[in-house]
Amino acid sequence: MNVLERLRAIIGAAAPPEADRAVFERAVRPAGDPRHGDYQANGCMALGKALGRPPRTLAAELATRLDLEPLAGPAEPAGPGFLNIRLHDAFIAADLGRMLHDDRLGIEPPARPATVVIDFSSPNVAKPMHVGHLRSTIIGASLARILTGLGHRVVRDNHLGDWGSQFGMILWGWKTARDQAAYDANPVAELARLYRLAQDRIKAGDAAVEDAARAETAKLHSGDPENRALWQAFMPHALQALAGLYDRLGIAFDVQLGESFYDDRLAAVVDDLTAKGLAVPSEGAMVVFVEGTEAPFIVRKTDGAFTYATTDLATIAYRVQEWRPDQILYVVDHRQGDHFKQLFEVARKWGYRDVELAHIAFGTILGPDRRPFKTRDGDVVGLESLLDEAIARARRIVDENSPELDPAERERVAEVVGVGAVKYADLSQNRISDYVFDWNKMMAMNGNTATYLQYAYARIQSIFRKGETTPAAVRERPPAIVLSHPAERGLGARLLRLPEVLELAAAERKPNILTDHLFDLANAFSTFFEGCPVLKADSPERRQSRLALCDLTARTLQYGLEMLGIDVVDRM
Numbered sequence: 001m002n003v004l005e006r007l008r009a010i011i012g013a014a015a016p017p018e019a020d021r022a023v024f025e026r027a028v029r030p031a032g033d034p035r036h037g038d039y040q041a042n043g044c045m046a047l048g049k050a051l052g053r054p055p056r057t058l059a060a061e062l063a064t065r066l067d068l069e070p071l072a073g074p075a076e077p078a079g080p081g082f083l084n085i086r087l088h089d090a091f092i093a094a095d096l097g098r099m100l101h102d103d104r105l106g107i108e109p110p111a112r113p114a115t116v117v118i119d120f121s122s123p124n125v126a127k128p129m130h131v132g133h134l135r136s137t138i139i140g141a142s143l144a145r146i147l148t149g150l151g152h153r154v155v156r157d158n159h160l161g162d163w164g165s166q167f168g169m170i171l172w173g174w175k176t177a178r179d180q181a182a183y184d185a186n187p188v189a190e191l192a193r194l195y196r197l198a199q200d201r202i203k204a205g206d207a208a209v210e211d212a213a214r215a216e217t218a219k220l221h222s223g224d225p226e227n228r229a230l231w232q233a234f235m236p237h238a239l240q241a242l243a244g245l246y247d248r249l250g251i252a253f254d255v256q257l258g259e260s261f262y263d264d265r266l267a268a269v270v271d272d273l274t275a276k277g278l279a280v281p282s283e284g285a286m287v288v289f290v291e292g293t294e295a296p297f298i299v300r301k302t303d304g305a306f307t308y309a310t311t312d313l314a315t316i317a318y319r320v321q322e323w324r325p326d327q328i329l330y331v332v333d334h335r336q337g338d339h340f341k342q343l344f345e346v347a348r349k350w351g352y353r354d355v356e357l358a359h360i361a362f363g364t365i366l367g368p369d370r371r372p373f374k375t376r377d378g379d380v381v382g383l384e385s386l387l388d389e390a391i392a393r394a395r396r397i398v399d400e401n402s403p404e405l406d407p408a409e410r411e412r413v414a415e416v417v418g419v420g421a422v423k424y425a426d427l428s429q430n431r432i433s434d435y436v437f438d439w440n441k442m443m444a445m446n447g448n449t450a451t452y453l454q455y456a457y458a459r460i461q462s463i464f465r466k467g468e469t470t471p472a473a474v475r476e477r478p479p480a481i482v483l484s485h486p487a488e489r490g491l492g493a494r495l496l497r498l499p500e501v502l503e504l505a506a507a508e509r510k511p512n513i514l515t516d517h518l519f520d521l522a523n524a525f526s527t528f529f530e531g532c533p534v535l536k537a538d539s540p541e542r543r544q545s546r547l548a549l550c551d552l553t554a555r556t557l558q559y560g561l562e563m564l565g566i567d568v569v570d571r572m
Contacts, residue, residue, distance in 0.1 A: 002106065002499035003095075004028065004039070006071060007085065011041050014065040016058065019047050030497065037076070037084035038493050044081045055081025092492045093481040099495070099552055100478050105559055107499045109151035117155045117319050118144050120331035121251075124161035125238040125258070126170055127192040129245055131373055131381040131437075132333075135362045138423050138565060139431055140331035141251045142511040143360070145563045146502055155254050155323050159315065162235065162258030164308070168217030169198035170234065171227055172209065175216075187237035218305070221263065248387055249419065250565055262314040266306040269314050270299050278349055288349075290342045297342045309343065316347050320355055327356040329509065334361035334432065360509050363434035365426070373437045391418035393443055397451075402572060413569050417443075417451055420566040424450030427564050428515040448519040450566050453557055456522040458572040459529070460554040464547070467535045471551040479544035487528040488549065494521050495552050498560065511564060518560045525553045 001009070008025035015024040027043035044062060048055030059077040066075050066083075071091050075083040099106050120140020123129050129137075144154045173194025183190040201209040220227040239256075246252065270286055273279035279286045279299055287296035299310045319328055330340060340359035347357060367373040374380055395414035402410065425442035428449075429435040446452055464470055483489040497517060505513040534550060537543035558568050 001108065002503070003071065003087070003496055004030070004500035005503075007039055007041075007068070010066065010068060011043070011062075014062060015043065016047065016062070018051060019043060030500075031084065034490060034493075036078065037086040038072075039085040039087075041075065041083040041085065042081075044083070048081055057081075059083050087493060087496075089483045089489060092489065092496060093483055095496055096481045096492050096548070096552060097478060100475050100548055105498055105552075105556060106496065107150065107502065113152050114147075114326040115153045115155070115323055116147055117157055117323060117325045117328045118147075118331065119157050119159050119315075119329065120144075121246075121253075122159045122161065122332070123242065124164075124166050125235070125242065126161070126166040126195050128188060128241065129383040131365055131383060131386055133383060134386070134422070135333065135365065135426055135431070136331045137249065137251060138426055139360065139362055139511060140329075141249075142423075142427055142564050143329065143331070143506070143509055145565060146506050146511070146514065149559075149563055150502055150506055152506075155319075155325070156252070157319070158253040158256040160256060160258035162238075163221070163260040163263060165213065165217050166195060167220060167231060167234075168213040168215070169202075170195050171216035171220065171230060172213045173198050174230060187234070188241045191234060191238070221305070245384060245387075248384075249423075250567070257315075257318075259308075259311050262311050262318065265314040265318070266310045269310055269317070270306070273299060273313075273346075273350065276350070278346070288342075288346050290345050293338070293342055297346050309339070309346075312343050313347060313350065316343075316352055316355075316357070320352060325355055327358065329358050329360050331360040331362070334363060337361055358509070360431070362431040363429075366434050366436045368436065368438070370436065387419060387422065389439075390422045390443075391415055393439060394418035394421065394451075397443060397445070398572065401445075405571060409571070413572060416567045416569050417454060417572070420450035420454060420561070423564060423566055424453075424515065427511040428519075430512050431510055448515065450561070453518055453522050453561060454566075454568050455572050456525055457554050457557045457561075457568045458570060460525075460550045460557075461570040463534055463550055467547070469547065471547075471554070474544060474547045474551055477544075479541060479548055481548060482542055482545040485532050487524075487531040488546070491521075491524045491528045491549055491553065494524050495549075495556055498556055502563065514560055514563060518557060521553065521556060521560075525550075 008028045011028050012021045012025040015021055024043035024047070027046070028039060028041045031037045031040045041059075041062070044055045044058040048058050051058075056077060056079075059081045063075045063077055063083055068075060068085065070088065072085050072087045075085050078084045095106070118140050120143075121133060121137040123133050141156070144156050148154045170191055177197055178194060179190060182193070198209055198213055202213070216227060220231055270279055273288060274286065278288050280289070281287075282296060284302035285298050286300040287298050289296050297309055298307050299313070300306055316328065319325060332340070337359060340357075344357040344359075365373045372380075391414050394417040395410065398405070398410045398413050398417065402413070405413065421442045425437070426435075441447070442449055443451055445455060481492065483492050494517075501514055501517040505511060528546075528549065532546055534543065534546040537546055561568055
């Protein structure tokens with residue numbers, strides 16, 4: 001049990017009988033200002049209002065019932081009605097000593113691991129991935145890493161768009177406007193050109209192209225030999241391009257099933273919904289009416305074709321049958337919110353009540369003009385070119401700051417720093433908010449950036465090199481941790497918080513909770529580094545203690561960044 005959980009359990013047990021214990025426990029949280037302690041208990045604020053009693057009086061009464069030993073001294077009533085809690089230095093030091101030999105840095109496995117399916121990335125394979133796919137891909141991957149790190153079973157599922165109208169557009173383009181030489185040279189680029197050609201014609205109002213593309217889609221779905229053969233020829237090229245990009249991002253999936261996988265299950269879905277009285281005819285279509293929504297949930301269109309909604313229901317059925325998950329998380333942008341509200345309600349009515357279905361919504365990446373981020377020509381920014389630009393910018397920083405590194409090492413560092421900068425710039429935002437993509441801000445050596453955290457890690461490695469020692473040597477003969485300087489204590493208290501931070505990030509499904517902690521930790525280390533000489537400490541015991549704090553900081557930064565899918569380097 002981490003420190004926050006232990007405090008919540010103690011304070012919850014002492015809560016007034018009128019209090020909702022779960023709410024009272026959740027009101028215990030890290031203190032906003034370390035000068036007032038390490039944690040605060042704010043449950044008396046809301047309870048006092050509900051009972052018509054002064055919260056300060058309730059807080060004082062609660063303080064007399066609390067025994068926080070050996071974690072902390074007596075809780076102190078403060079302000080209008082909260083309690084300040086300060087951990088004992090001896091407790092912090094002892095826990096840090098245990099962490100030195102704990103590969104999991106204090107993270108204990110859950111009593112009951114959950115099985116979680118995470119649906120993320122999910123690109124349309126008919127065209128190259130662009131910046132619009134970035135958030136789903138890296139937020140989903142980070143949540144998967146965090147939940148796995150906490151000890152849960154995670155199934156990473158990339159639900160590929162490989163069967164819809166986009167392939168009808170490509171098939172129309174292939175039959176009417178293909179450049180065979182261009183396809184032979186670069187299949188993915190040519191298929192993307194054909195897709196854009198059809199899309200542009202349809203957007204311009206060309207009804208003939210729209211009808212022809214729809215007909216090609218229908219032929220594909222009905223098993224037309226020519227269209228099936230073309231689809232099967234196109235797919236390996238599209239999947240290979242995706243695999244290359246995922247490799248660059250350091251992202252892997254347990255399952256990649258396209259919409260095509262569920263095609264032969266769709267009729268049975270509609271039949272079952274109909275048999276249970278959920279799907280009913282409406283203007284020639286089969287729909288499910290969902291209370292509180294204006295538009296019905298269409299599961300079969302008037303022409304007999306199935307919809308994305310039908311596929312999504314078939315996917316839920318498959319996932320539940322295959323993995324028996326406790327949760328299925330959909331990392332999809334906020335604009336699909338209404339669809340998921342309907343989908344989840346229909347699924348519950350259909351019988352899937354024992355699995356939590358959650359839409360992990362996120363905002364939009366904006367350009368400097370605060371509009372969706374695009375190139376100067378107005379095209380959506382390709383993800384491959386975005387990574388290339390990030391690495392090129394990182395290389396210039398590495399060349400300027402580390403000319404002593406050989407070219408191969410500089411190239412490797414630039415890759416790690418560039419890709420890390422792009423990921424961290426996104427993950428450090430509250431996912432539900434839009435954010436402005438800013439190259440200069442994301443590559444800065446100071447501020448809340450991956451580069452700043454990676455530099456803090458590299459700085460610690462340089463301390464060990466200069467001291468002609470290693471972290472392993474410190475752990476071999478673990479020193480007593482000394483916290484006599486405020487900066488030592490401040491760093492130590494933050495190091496203990498990693499388990500509770502990861503739990504909160506998982507519960508809120510917000511990686512920025514972790515980035516905020518890592519940034520705070522790096523700042524605490526900077527304060528420690530400036531105020532507490534390590535290699536020139538005033539005694540051998542204090543030198544070893546400070547080296548141990550350096551080691552724990554580096555390991556925490558590395559582990560935390562790993563949960564975000566970001567690497568570190570020993571030199572920058």
